[in-house]
Amino acid sequence: MDRRSFLISSAALVAMPRVGQATAEPQVLRAMGFEQQILPTEFAGATRVLGFNGSTPGPELRIRQGRQFDIRLQNDLDMGAAVHWHGIRLDNRMDGVPGMTQPLVEPGESFDYSFTPPDAGTYWYHSHYLSQEQVARGLMGALVIEEETPPDVDHDITAILSDWKFDPEGQLIDDFDNLHDRAHAGRMGNFARVFLPDVTLKQGMRIRLRLINAAVDRIFPVILKGLSGQVVALDGMPLARPREMGMPVLAPAQRVDVIADVTGPVSLEMDHRAGAYPLGALAVEGAVTPRTAGISPLPANRIPPAAKTAAQHLTLTMQGGAMGRGHGGEDIWAFNDMSGMREAPFARFSRGETARISLVNDTRWPHGIHLHGHHFHELDETGALGDFRDTTLVNPGESRDILCVFDNPGKWMLHCHMLSHQASGMMSWVEVA
Template sequence: MKRRTFLKGSASVLAASIGHSVHATASPRDIRASSGTAQIAPSDYPQTELWAYNGQVPGATLRFRQGDWLEARLINDLQEDTTIHWHGLRLPNDMDGVPGMTQEAVAPGASFDYRFQMRDAGTYWYHPHQNSVEQISRGLAGVIIVDEDEQSDVDGEETLVLQDWRMTEEAQIHPSFGNRHDMSHAGRLGNYVTVNGQPEVKGSYPEGARVRLRLVNTATAKILRIALQGWRAWVVALDGMPLGAPYEAETVEIGPAQRVDLIADVTAVEGDEALIASVERGGTFVLATYAVTKGSTTRPAPAPLPPNDMPLVELAPARTVPLVMEGGAMRGLPSGAVWKGEKMDARALAEAGQFWAFNAVAGMTDAPLVEAALGETIRIPMQNKTAFPHAMHLHGMHFREVMQDGSLGPWRDTLVIHGDQTREIVFVAENPGDWMFHCHMASHQMSGMMNWIRVKAT
């Protein structure tokens, strides 16, 4: 592994870095979205103009115990509408933060009060669901940690918030939001990666230390492959939900909006380094370096985390609703698609900024993809006929993947489906309301890949 340098004189500025997690003991009463500046590039570059929650990027980590209540007021000091979506949390529908569906957008100068209980322990995050490509890309994101009643036997914890920025040579956010190349290709891919908004951070742990690593991908398009060296690591939770059986991993893939929790033991020896790195086309680049000091603690493999209270999933009575993804560059929409109730050809769709379709329909529909009775089990096989990956996210509920052998995978709220892949999910419609179901590559969402699911209260 080698360190990445910040390349001058090119629009392809490359860097990767890490910062220590920012811990809050409780939710702040006010969460203020506003513009400002921060030093996210190396110190020989100017500060970057950003949008931030309470003046910091990423926003403060909001920390709770399972069963606590979040009470927060979003104050909008931006010059455009915004909301907060509490990603991955099972909460009441009117708290989900989707403008035009669960609440009105919060206008400049206005505010909105959120209040709900933390049902599930785990790692979650919060971000806007209004003009998501730009607002997240400019810095509006933060982490939520809900601690289990039983604390893990660890010596430390690192919350690593990964963001992929598209920067100019002057270390400013590139203003290319919503361009057609991003919408029709892989999304708004950046050229500068930070962890916790910092250009470089180092830490230290003793030999044998056990650390809980919470990885959160807040990028709008980039799929990250994270490698560990000098650690022995077990994946213990995905998208906040504990695994019944942790498994060892030297690398993990984490798509946009996904979270991965690891319990990792330092195996590097005194005087060496324990590294966390990003595996990319151009090589493997160090994100975090922890100097290793003298120590001797050794432990057995970690036990599973305490499970959350999740519904029983039975495949036999499930109703199947297929979803076919089409469009984008290289494949296109040769048969056209319906947009806003009108059948249109590919050229007309492109002129309207629509490049993708679910079941031959682009964008939001009047009728939901699924209308489910409360407690009904729904299976959705998702066939990706496009050339690009898509990170499908369900609001309000978690799902399990139906594996090829008929077994059920771990609970998740976001699943990456690569080009020409078919993957199937199943969920229990346990949470009444209208819920978004969309690609979390934000450029894809805005250009066709969004739909919704209705769970009837009675």
């Protein structure tokens, strides 16, 4: 095997394997270890991974908006586990944060999750225990909340982006505590791909593509070839006005929904300084007459109206990392001079209160900041309400204000979704009561 041939910085991979995703709704999500072919077979054999029900990504879970969903996590790993339903505005007890919202699910034990998703859209689920390692090993999957009336498309396709840090034998490098990675951009895989279902498209078809960035630390700028369309949702939430598809950029945990017409061979590539890197492709055979109707917005979710003026205006400053200024926290990264989970929350909100938070990136690295149990508005420079998201990317030296209606009672994590940064201090929590 030629090791260089699968490194991201080297020549392009041509034939990418596709992994089909189960669409059945399993009652049990079994966390387990097994072997799976992640790399193209010409480079290496199967990789020891973690996943659910025998595959990574785990089964694609599909639920109807507003319907109760019950699922049991069965932990067949030799370490603890818990599952977080990323982006769902759910009951705090179901949020999947061990030690905060539930006990850790020990090996051989199980935990029953039950929630009613209020919003349609593209979400995902992932381990929230030692998540930097467990997500990197494969404990993640897609969570699709279906609209009552789905948009008019020929195929609804989930595309899970991830990267993997392989050794020459095609096994994951066991250096999750690597301080260099943690202090820089995080654990960057030397191989990246997209997991796509096994469908064959026809030119002229209209598809919905649900992009999910499940990588622990990598930001994916995605080049979509053979498609002409629009972005219709961000982090699950429909855009009132769909916008030009362009090159979607996804921070870890972010989602982008695109509705597009097939105009030629379809492929996904990552824009990379070493050139476009192929992530995967969808087969296109034959043609149909394209739709003439334009792309309409998805039906809106019922989002909590924000108050005109925020009751509190807080500042969360990201600090630390390589080449950064010193800070008062005891780990590599900090928020407001504090590293890791503290006894006291970063802030307390009374239920229903609208608060503004300035997210200030005083580091040399980008950070994707995620709030549990809520979505928030990004604010533009004039203070106008922008996109409604659960994870926002803040580039080095920049800052972003967000406005959030804290209407979901409980203890909610607020952390960097570059999971290597989270694992080395960049996390906190808020309390809504």
